[in-house]
Amino acid sequence: MLAIAKGCRVSLLRRSINRLLAKLGARYPTFAQRLIDAYQPQIIVDAIPWTRPAKPLCEARLALVTTAGIHHPDQPPFDMRDQLGDPSFRALDSETLFDDFLITHDYYDHSDARKDPNIVLPLDRLRELVNEGLLGGLAKTHYGFMGHIDGPHIITLVEKTAREVAQRLKEDQVDLVLLTPA
Numbered sequence: 001m002l003a004i005a006k007g008c009r010v011s012l013l014r015r016s017i018n019r020l021l022a023k024l025g026a027r028y029p030t031f032a033q034r035l036i037d038a039y040q041p042q043i044i045v046d047a048i049p050w051t052r053p054a055k056p057l058c059e060a061r062l063a064l065v066t067t068a069g070i071h072h073p074d075q076p077p078f079d080m081r082d083q084l085g086d087p088s089f090r091a092l093d094s095e096t097l098f099d100d101f102l103i104t105h106d107y108y109d110h111s112d113a114r115k116d117p118n119i120v121l122p123l124d125r126l127r128e129l130v131n132e133g134l135l136g137g138l139a140k141t142h143y144g145f146m147g148h149i150d151g152p153h154i155i156t157l158v159e160k161t162a163r164e165v166a167q168r169l170k171e172d173q174v175d176l177v178l179l180t181p182a
Contacts, residue, residue, distance in 0.1 A: 069105025
């Protein structure tokens with residue numbers, strides 16, 4: 001029991017440190033740049049599978065995928081206790097999301113995104129493009145991830161989670177996906 005309590009304290013301490021670093025990074029750009037420079041990205045050797053859109057934008061159906069950790073309140077929060085991240089996703093209903101939403105992500109300061117969720121998920125801006133006839137339409141369901149994924153969770157994300165979301169997007173007849181990182 002003592003080990004569990006100690007693990008919870010360490011996890012809580014890590015989360016507090018991550019939140020502090022996110023706030024410092026937002027307030028002091030030089031500090032943020034030092035964190036960015038120290039980051040060692042995962043090396044991917046495969047080619048990026050770029051594909052030309054099959055139809056013009058004015059006919060295309062678009063979905064958003066964000067790594068901002070946004071989700072509906074009735075969905076489980078992303079697991080911030082795992083220091084390697086959470087490779088799961090949340091299906092986001094575009095009709096109700098902005099009425100009531102949560103952001104579970106310790107690795108960026110999301111105070112502005114709470115005020116205007118279009119910062120991380122530009123649904124209103126895309127609706128304007130649809131209304132102007134520049135974009136064919138929007139999917140009813142968009143997808144949220146928690147962007148800090150590392151270690152073995154990268155394999156889970158690439159081989160399981162991303163494939164499941166891609167299949168759902170195909171079933172929803174989505175032509176384009178816009179990734180909005182946080």
